[in-house]
C-alpha cells in the first residue's frame with residue numbers, strides 16, 4: 072500500500088525576521104503549522120529556521136516585498152509549496168521619520184508606500200489565487216491605529232495604514248462568498264525594532280517606550296492566533312489593540 076501523504080497546513084508570514092512577525096512565527100510553530108517565512112535579512116532567517124525547524128517544517132522566502140519582480144519570481148519558483156498555505160500574514164512594514172510634511176524626506180515616503188502598500192498588494196495578489204483554488208484562506212493584515220487616527224509628522228505612515236484598512240475592506244467584498252476571511256489587526260505601541268527603524272537611532276527608539284508599558288510582539292501574535300482559530304464561519308474583521316498606558320495615538324501615560 073502506498074504511503075499516505077499528509078499535507079500539514081501552513082502559514083506565510085512576511086517580515087518574520089523580527090518583532091511581531093517573528094513572535095507570530097513562533098506562535099504558529101507551537102500550533103503545529105508549517106511555516107513560510109519572509110524577510111530581507113537572510114542570516115536572521117537562517118537562525119530562525121534553525122530554531123523552529125526542530126518543531127515544524129520551515130521554508131524561507133528571502134525577498135523584498137516591495138520588489139514586484141522578486142515577489143513574482145519567488146512565487147513562480149515555489150508554486151508547489153503554496154497549495155498547503157491556509158493563512159497569509161501581511162506583516163512586513165515600517166515607518167520612517169516623523170518630520171512635518173513640508174520638510175519630509177521623499178525617499179522615506181517611497182520606502183513606506185512601496186513596502187506597506189505595494190508590498191502587501193504584491194504578496195496578496197500572488198497568494199489569493201491559491202486560496203480561491205482551495206476554496207478557503209485567511210488573510211491577516213497588520214495595519215495600525217495609524218490606519219484610523221493621524222498624528223503630527225505621521226502623514227505618510229498613516230496614509231499607508233489607512234490604505235491597509237481600505238484594501239482589507241475591499242478584499243472582503245472582492246472575495247465574498249468564496250470562504251476567504253480577511254482580518255485587519257491595528258496595534259498601538261508595540262516594542263519591537265519598529266522605532267529603531269523609524270528614527271535610525273537606538274536612544275531615540277528607547278525614549279519612545281520610557282516609563283510606560285508598551286505591548287509586546289507576543290501580545291499581537293496571540294491576538295492573531297486567536298483570530299485565525301475562530302470557527303470558519305466567524306471572521307474577526309478588525310481589531311484595535313492599545314497598551315493600557317495609551318489612550319489614543321497622542322495620549323500616553325508615563326509614570
Ligand SMILES: NC(=O)c1ccc[n+]([C@@H]2O[C@H](COP(=O)([O-])OP(=O)(O)OC[C@H]3O[C@@H](n4cnc5c(N)ncnc54)[C@H](OP(=O)(O)O)[C@@H]3O)[C@@H](O)[C@H]2O)c1
Nearest residue numbers: 086088089090091110111112135136163164261263264265
Ligand atoms: N511596533 C509598533 O508599534 C507597531 C504598531 C502598529 C503597527 N505595526 C506594524 O507591525 C508590522 C511589524 O512591525 P514590527 O513592530 O514588528 O517592526 P520590526 O521589528 O521592525 O519588524 C518589521 C519586519 O518587517 C520586515 N520588512 C520590512 N521591510 C521589508 C521588505 N521590504 N520586505 C520584506 N520584509 C520587510 C523586517 O524584516 P527585514 O528587515 O529582514 O526585511 C522585519 O521582519 C509593521 O507592518 C508595522 O507597521 C507596528
